Amino acid sequence: xxxxxxxxxxxxxxxxxxxxxxxxxxxxxxxxxxxxxxxxxxxxxxxxxxxxxxxxxxxxxxxxxxxxxxxxxxxxxxxxxxxxxxxxxxxxxxxxxxxxxxxxxxxxxxxxxxxxxxxxxxxxxxxxxxxxxxxxxxxxxxxxxxxxxxxxxxxxxxxxxxxxxxxxxxxxxxxxxxxxxxxxxxxxxxxxxxxxxxxxxxxxxxxxxxxxxxxxxxxxxxxxxxxxxxxxxxxxxxxxxxxxxxxxxxxxxxxxxxxxxxxxxxxxxxxxxxxxxxxxxxxxxxxxxxxxxxxxxxxxxxxxxxxxxxxxxxxxxxxxxxxxxxxxxxxxxxxxxxxxxxxxxxxxxxxxxxxxxxxxxxxxxxxxxxxxxxxxxxxxxxxxxxxxxxxxxxxxxxxxxxxxxxxxxxxxxxxxxxxxxxxxxxxxxxxxxxxxxxxxxxxxxxxxxxxxxxxxxxxxxxxxxxxxxxx
Amino acid sequence: xxxxxxxxxxxxxxxxxxxxxxxxxxxxxxxxxxxxxxxxxxxxxxxxxxxxxxxxxxxxxxxxxxxxxxxxxxxxxxxxxxxxxxxxxxxxxxxxxxxxxxxxxxxxxxxxxxxxxxxxxxxxxxxxxxxxxxxxxxxxxxxxxxxxxxxxxxxxxxxxxxxxxxxxxxxxxxxxxxxxxxxxxxxxxxxxxxxxxxxxxxxxxxxxxxxxxxxxxxxxxxxxxxxxxxxxxxxxxxxxxxxxxxxxxxxxxxxxxxxxxxxxxxxxxxxxxxxxxxxxxxxxxxxxxxxxxxxxxxxxxxxxxxxxxxxxxxxxxxxxxxxxxxxxxxxxxxxxxx
Numbered sequence: 001x002x003x004x005x006x007x008x009x010x011x012x013x014x015x016x017x018x019x020x021x022x023x024x025x026x027x028x029x030x031x032x033x034x035x036x037x038x039x040x041x042x043x044x045x046x047x048x049x050x051x052x053x054x055x056x057x058x059x060x061x062x063x064x065x066x067x068x069x070x071x072x073x074x075x076x077x078x079x080x081x082x083x084x085x086x087x088x089x090x091x092x093x094x095x096x097x098x099x100x101x102x103x104x105x106x107x108x109x110x111x112x113x114x115x116x117x118x119x120x121x122x123x124x125x126x127x128x129x130x131x132x133x134x135x136x137x138x139x140x141x142x143x144x145x146x147x148x149x150x151x152x153x154x155x156x157x158x159x160x161x162x163x164x165x166x167x168x169x170x171x172x173x174x175x176x177x178x179x180x181x182x183x184x185x186x187x188x189x190x191x192x193x194x195x196x197x198x199x200x201x202x203x204x205x206x207x208x209x210x211x212x213x214x215x216x217x218x219x220x221x222x223x224x225x226x227x228x229x230x231x232x233x234x235x236x237x238x239x240x241x242x243x244x245x246x247x248x249x250x251x252x253x254x255x256x257x258x259x260x261x262x263x264x265x266x267x268x269x270x271x272x273x274x275x276x277x278x279x280x281x282x283x284x285x286x287x288x289x290x291x292x293x294x295x296x297x298x299x300x301x302x303x304x305x306x307x308x309x310x311x312x313x314x315x316x317x318x319x320x321x322x323x324x325x326x327x328x329x330x331x332x333x334x335x336x337x338x339x340x341x342x343x344x345x346x347x348x349x350x351x352x353x354x355x356x357x358x359x360x361x362x363x364x365x366x367x368x369x370x371x372x373x374x375x376x377x378x379x380x381x382x383x384x385x386x387x388x389x390x391x392x393x394x395x396x397x398x399x400x401x402x403x404x405x406x407x408x409x410x411x412x413x414x415x416x417x418x419x420x421x422x423x424x425x426x427x428x429x430x431x432x433x434x435x436x437x438x439x440x441x442x443x444x445x446x447x448x449x450x451x452x453x454x455x456x457x458x459x460x461x462x463x464x465x466x467x468x469x470x471x
Numbered sequence: 472x473x474x475x476x477x478x479x480x481x482x483x484x485x486x487x488x489x490x491x492x493x494x495x496x497x498x499x500x501x502x503x504x505x506x507x508x509x510x511x512x513x514x515x516x517x518x519x520x521x522x523x524x525x526x527x528x529x530x531x532x533x534x535x536x537x538x539x540x541x542x543x544x545x546x547x548x549x550x551x552x553x554x555x556x557x558x559x560x561x562x563x564x565x566x567x568x569x570x571x572x573x574x575x576x577x578x579x580x581x582x583x584x585x586x587x588x589x590x591x592x593x594x595x596x597x598x599x600x601x602x603x604x605x606x607x608x609x610x611x612x613x614x615x616x617x618x619x620x621x622x623x624x625x626x627x628x629x630x631x632x633x634x635x636x637x638x639x640x641x642x643x644x645x646x647x648x649x650x651x652x653x654x655x656x657x658x659x660x661x662x663x664x665x666x667x668x669x670x671x672x673x674x675x676x677x678x679x680x681x682x683x684x685x686x687x688x689x690x691x692x693x694x695x696x697x698x699x700x701x702x703x704x705x706x707x708x709x710x711x712x713x714x715x716x717x718x719x720x721x722x723x724x725x726x727x728x729x730x731x732x733x734x735x736x737x738x739x740x741x742x743x744x745x746x747x748x749x750x751x752x753x754x755x756x757x758x759x760x761x762x763x764x765x766x767x768x769x770x771x772x773x774x775x776x777x778x779x780x781x782x783x784x785x786x787x788x789x790x791x792x793x794x795x796x797x798x799x800x801x802x803x804x805x806x807x808x809x
Contacts (some may be wrong), residue, residue: 065527068565073536077551078558084551085619088544089767096537099776103530104786108793111523114808119796162544162770386623406552413644417559424563428570435577 005403006414007079010421013388016380017425019070021065023379026136026185027227028058029191033129040126044140050212051119052268053444054196060435064108065429076179083394083404090156090165091146094172096238098142106135135305139222140180140188148176150395151246151386163398176245178237186230187382190341191375193224198372199346199440201365204358212444218352225345232377236292243293243301246396248311248320249389251304252327254289257278264289269332277305315397322391330381330388337378344371350377475773476766479542480749482779483535484742488735490531491640493604494733496727496790497525498641500567500650501595504588507663508654514588516801518572518809519654524795525572527790529565541775545619546749546767552611553621554605557628561601564594576809599644600637604628606741607636608723612753618709619760627753632689639682642675643734650727665721672715679711680738691751699743707736724789 032055039047056214062276073095076084084092112120113128120128149155156163157171163169200217203209242250251257255272257279266288270279287297304321311320344367351357420460439446500521510512531762539547551558567590575587603694608623611632615621646668653664687693694701715730745751749765752758766772802809 051613059573060577061571067569070529070533070565070569073533073540074558074562076552077536077540077547078555079550079552081548084540084548085544088540088547089771092537092539092547092767093771093775096534096541096775097782099530099534099537100779100782100786103533104527104790107526107530108789112525112796115519115523118806159768165771168774169771193703245635325529374707396651406548406555408622409552409555413555418554420559420563424566428566431570431574435574438578458752 001411001415003409003411003414004402006407006411006418008401010079010414010418011075012384014071014075014421014425016383017429018068019085019191019379019383020376020429021061021068022140022185023188023191023375024195025058025062025065026133026140026188027059027190027223028054028175029133029136030189030190030218031192031196031223032058033133034127034219034223035216036126036129036176036216039443041170042124046211046215049444050216053212053439054216055113055129056439057436060432060439064171064432064442068425068428071384072331078417079406079409080394081408083399086162086399086404087149087395088162090149090153090163090171093165093168094142094149096098098146101141102135102142106132106139109135113358122332137185140185141177142183144181145172145174145177145182148174148180150393151180151257152176153398154377155397158398163395175241179234183231183238183382185233186227187375189223190231192378193220193227193345194341194368194371194375196220196223198369201368202440203443205362205365205369207445209445212360214357217348217357221345221348221352223350224341228342228345230340235338236295239292240295244389247302248304248307249322249327249386250293250465251302252322252389253325253385254301255282255324255328256301257301257305259306260289260300260303262290262300263287263298264293264301266292270328272328274321275322318392320392322389327389328384331384333381334378334385337374337381339369341374341378347443350367361429369392374439472751475769475776476542476760476762478776479538479766479772480742480746480762483538483542486531486535486538486684487742488738490528491599491644491734491738492731493528494525495530495599495644495731496648496651497521497528498599499646499650500652501591502641502645503652503664503667507618507649507660509668511584513660514809515576515809516589516656516660516805517652518575518653519540519807522572522809523793526569527793529569530767538775538779542767542772543749543762543765544767545762546760548766549619549621549750550605553615553623554628556602557605561598564597564601567642568594568598572809574663576807585604585702588697590744597739599641603640604633604639605632605736609750610686610741610744611738612690612751614754615750615752615758615760616754619758619765621750624685632685633644635678635682635685639678639737643730644747645715645738646671646675646736647727647730650723650730653723654727655800657800658679661723661800665718665723668726669715669718672711673719676711676715679707679733679791692740697746700740701739703736703743707740710736710768721726730763745788747795 020129021303032051035054036051037045038044039051076091109128109131113125113132116125116128119409152174153163153169154174156166157166158164197217197220200213201215204217238249255267255270257277263286265284265286266278266281270282272279289301290297290299293299293301304324308320312318347364351360365426390396392400392402394404473504499516504517508517526549529679536547539550571587571590571594575584575591578584581673605622608628611620611630613627649668649671650666653668655663710729710732714733716725717723719724747762748759752760762768767775
């Protein structure tokens with residue numbers, strides 16, 4: 001294994017893992033904030049119980065998101081030092097702003113929220129959870145500003161052999177960011193919504209705490225509907241932007257080797273042979289690719305072979321075609337998962353509006369429980385498509401991924417760290433899922449049992465047999 | 472007048488000083504759970520004493536890292552890639568510690584809690600030690616070549632000087648944390664924290680003195696900065712003396728302030744001694760990374776300065792407010808979250 005491949009594998013593993021938790025944090029904290037708002041406005045205890053129950057799940061998830069995020073920041077310097085040298089001037093700024101603006105806000109106000117239930121007034125306490133939401137939202141904005149620069153570099157000039165920022169405003173109004181940010185945020189809200197509806201459906205099937213979970217389902221399904229439609233629309237704009245700025249990624253995600261006829265058909269499935277550079281067994285929908293690319297049923301889409309020739313002219317000899325099958329299939333998996341979620345959200349909303357949730361068929365409830373996995377599948381495949389489809393570039397048109405690795409770090413070191421992080425993350429993942437399931441089974445009215453007798457305490461001492469209420 | 476890159480050197484120094492002042496007592500409280508927490512209830516009380524704060528304190532480190540990346544890309548790249556293996560351990564410790572706080576009390580199971588408690592103690596001791604080692608090597612010098620690449624050998628990182636540096640920071644954080652714990656608790660626990668701090672004062676003074684002497688002989692910072700560093704040493708010694716005095720008087724608030732001052736003075740000294748270098752090269756001063764050759768362009772620094780000066784007052788404001796909200800001591804009646 002060479003350092004480049006190992007660094008890529010480590011980046012993929014750690015980023016995908018980190019991004020299981022991030023969107024769920026953003027989506028869950030919004031729902032918790034809405035529930036607590038209802039509690040403050042309506043004054044009903046039930047909403048407080050809801051906010052606390054989902055808040056518990058949020059905190060478990062948030063903890064894992066935070067600690068895996070630290071690694072993300074360090075990783076650029078550790079495994080990609082040449083990349084860091086080349087883009088630090090531009091790319092470092094949004095990361096620093098993210099920490100100053102978002103991380104401080106999230107971490108301080110989540111501390112106030114957890115420990116402040118009886119220290120703060122209702123309204124101030126509510127403000128804290130909203131500020132946590134604002135923090136997660138801003139965090140997403142700045143990290144995506146950094147990612148957007150990689151996809152579509154703007155606001156800089158090449159000086160002294162590196163990218164130097166010359167227009168901060170261009171960086172944060174990057175067209176890529178304007179399409180990427182809404183798409184990612186809607187995806188995050190959708191994740192929170194489908195996790196809440198899925199868990200609620202499970203509890204409703206079990207007929208446990210029906211009132212709480214019916215209310216939770218109703219709130220979340222509306223967010224689910226709005227966000228799943230939002231994801232689809234923003235994704236459409238993102239695809240159009242892609243045709244303009246990264247046509248190679250678009251061509252790869254469509255498996256288009258040669259420039260299409262006009263109007264361009266959309267390939268539903270195909271067997272792709274990257275060696276022969278041709279597909280077989282394609283199923284096509286006529287005209288749809290033109291619509292996806294240009295919002296009209298005409299216009300052709302450039303193929304990878306033509307683009308390869310163009311890029312060789314511009315950037316010199318090299319292979320500019322990303323891993324086609326990965327890009328093609330991750331795109332389709334994302335769309336399939338997203339489409340299914342829209343349908344489920346529509347039907348779920350219909351049931352909720354008609355107050356027919358409890359009478360709903362078992363099949364639907366089971367489907368909603370299964371649908372917990374869908375946003376994670378969609379988020380992950382979306383990022384795989386975006387990042388793999390950008391290859392061989394790390395900063396599109398300016399630096400290849402291979403050129404970005406640390407020259408002073410050996411393959412052995414990266415292998416060691418990859419194994420170490422993977423092991424740690426595996427344990428984290430298992431523990432976290434275990435705790436999640438435990439909390440869900442215990443439910444919002446988990447009986448608060450006194451603390452077991454502490455063996456190390458003197459039973460005749462001051463605090464012998466001291467009973468405490470645990471969370 | 473400071474140039475922008477000099478200003479950012481100052482800002483990063485401030486961020487690290489803030490980090491060690493704040494997260495320093497979190498590390499100390501984490502270590503203290505093994506030393507003064509006899510029962511599960513007591514260990515929980517100790518962890519809850521930093522519960523609302525530790526995550527926000529850790530962001531000082533994240534911000535320092537982000538600021539290095541943005542303002543001194545070469546410093547960030549050379550340091551993070553050069554210190555590869557120590558940073559892997561740092562990351563594993565940060566990851567373990569962060570989730571341990573959140574997870575430990577989720578189950579009432581002996582083995583479960585013991586496991587997370589061990590992770591809290593080990594990571595809380597390991598982190599200040601490793602940071603101490605890293606900062607010691609920055610001053611002592613590392614084999615940085617003409618391409619700003621660093622490929623350190625084991626002995627470049629682990630040697631008597633750096634180990635003493637690591638131990639100094641660890642012990643300093645421990646005493647600092649014990650005093651913070653005594654500030655936030657009552658009764659027995661408070662007494663034990665104070666007593667432990669009292670007993671550690673002499674060893675702490677001894678190791679800091681040894682480290683200062685070693686620094687005089689093994690690095691050039693005294694030669695470069697002369698009187699400024701001597702002033703810092705005198706101030707540090709005075710603060711430590713006052714800390715010992717206040718501990719004896721059982722005035723933990725003042726004592727805590729003084730150990731905080733020692734931490735601030737110690738890390739400020741590192742940056743004063745380094746300036747204008749950010750990393751000293753042992754292969755010749757021509758290869759030193761400095762504030763001038765490792766920094767970002769003027770435009771980027773200007774933007775960052777505006778952003779930082781706008782945001783920092785707010786950050787400081789609400790962080791101080793959160794300490795104000797949780798100013799009361801934890802007693803037996805309190806509901807514990809962690």
